[in-house]
Amino acid sequence: MSKKKISIEDVAARAGVSITTVSRVINNVLTVSKKNRAKVEEAVAHLNFKPNVSAQRLAKGLNTAVGLVMPGYPGIFHSFYAIEIIRGIGHACETLKLDLIFHITNGYNPLNTNNVGGVIFADIIENRKQIEATLAEGIPCMVINNVVEDLKVNYIAVDNVKGAKTATEYLLGLDHQKIATVTGSLQTQSGLHRLQGYKDALKKKNIAINDDYIYEGDYSRRSARLGLEHLLSLKDKPTAIFSASDDMALEIINVAIEKGLKVPEDLSVIGFDDNPGGLYGSVGLTTMHQPLFKMAEDAVRHLNAIVGGRRHTPVRSLLDPELVVRESCSSPKI
Amino acid sequence: MSKKKISIEDVAARAGVSITTVSRVINNVLTVSKKNRAKVEEAVAHLNFKPNVSAQRLAKGLNTAVGLVMPGYPGIFHSFYAIEIIRGIGHACETLKLDLIFHITNGYNPLNTNNVGGVIFADIIENRKQIEATLAEGIPCMVINNVVEDLKVNYIAVDNVKGAKTATEYLLGLDHQKIATVTGSLQTQSGLHRLQGYKDALKKKNIAINDDYIYEGDYSRRSARLGLEHLLSLKDKPTAIFSASDDMALEIINVAIEKGLKVPEDLSVIGFDDNPGGLYGSVGLTTMHQPLFKMAEDAVRHLNAIVGGRRHTPVRSLLDPELVVRESCSSPKI
């Protein structure tokens, strides 16, 4: 109804001071008498005054907003990943009182960078050109979940190599010798890195890498099913499987049970992601937890520090995944 | 590096016209000669000029941003629901060239409404006071996924009563007579409405409502398990179950299989949501599809029309869920 916007002038009038003074209390400038401050605060509260953000930004010449660019392919949205990222970034923006401008890439319209202090790219997929363009405009960028060495851009990612190594070593520690893996898509960095970590762990223990034990999946449930079928067709069947994702691990367990195997007694399975879906299967999934929420929060904080001129060194941060032991792994039967 | 912001003046200088003319071409005002338009466009492209959104907003006095307020409780984020809403709203904003300001409520800091033309509330839970406050400020609001009659607010929701009725009628059409339901939380509107729809369908067929067949769940997997156990303990067991959510339906199927029942031969199960998880179970889940994406898109469009003064009547829209037949229902064995 009453769309009468109240401005700093109204506040000044009611408080009986100049707009400059009002501006000072809004911005926490100290040189305001206690008395005037109190009057202004009263007026602000009474009038329910909220500064016009556009005017502030224009006057200050800086931008208290961060852009979040998400690739638009449908899959990403159905993943636990996207949610955690959005949640973490949203939370950090809240705390830092930054506007979060959310943008889904369709390849066309890039985010209007004039409107933000910095931008976070939720993935490098589909975004490479846009990242380069944004960088060229001199706007601080942060790539999440990807180690990117070929661009002069800040990044913060989960250490997939280390995580996969930890997972495999856990299986090794349980005395498994015949450990197979169903990989994620080898087109993705995470897929590659998780395979690498698996190999690293085996090498470190001087266990020869058996190509039959490496099934190239693509993160789909279907590929997981095929993977297990292949692995079970081997004369020398593995006793444990490192799956590059929880989703695939869950499918592997389903198929194993269908085939009359007991998990973990006959087959140990470890996943990667710590997707909440892992809680609901017939057997609790042992997996690697990814600090997605923290990664997202850190991304905002670091970016903000850079935008605010408080940080000058590039961010190249790698976060460690953590082992979550539930019920899907045990020592092999002798 | 070169953070030299180029402004409308630079463009005007290069094109050899006034800034007004530049402004005109930016805003697609038609009264610009072809020649000048071309010159300006060249300059814009050459300088890679992007209008300063804050200045535009300040000058225009209107706000081309929409706020999206999501309740902050963790659960919502792990749901298919949140993702679809975000995706739909993001897509619509993209198309309409609106900034999407994403805000997670924590009870404290409300969204600074000075910065947006209108706001969409992803749910009414935890947000009631904020909605009232926003309304009081004269800012158009839109509530999603809730029928709210006690507030003078726009809403757009899925017709849960009708959806539940359709689901139950489908079971009836398959010749089931003994149809039970596991409800969602009866603290929520959706839980209540879905139960209502179930009852409506039965009444319409003159089938007496058997209280034993109504198990009050709460949308959790655990309550679904308990629900099925209860239902199977009955002397006169139901032959079909309408589950108020896919998640619960999936658990019901799992438990049924554990107990040696065949789905759908021994027990038909229909869900609600059309959650992608429904595709992956041992048997494809028959369910009610909710047009979440469309609901979110519509919310933005309608809100935008209201903000732009193109619509004056309140929005009170109910979207129909659609039956998705997969494999979890069949006619009862005689």
Add this chain to the structure above:
DNA sequence: ATGAAAGCGCTAACAG
């Protein structure tokens, strides 16, 4: 400690 005044970059009458 406080206020006057000059912009921030853009749009929108208003003249011409």
Add this chain to the structure above:
DNA sequence: CTGTTAGCGCTTTCAT
């Protein structure tokens, strides 16, 4: 069809 000019609401020197 085009340019001049007065703001939009706020911050920020610079005086006082």
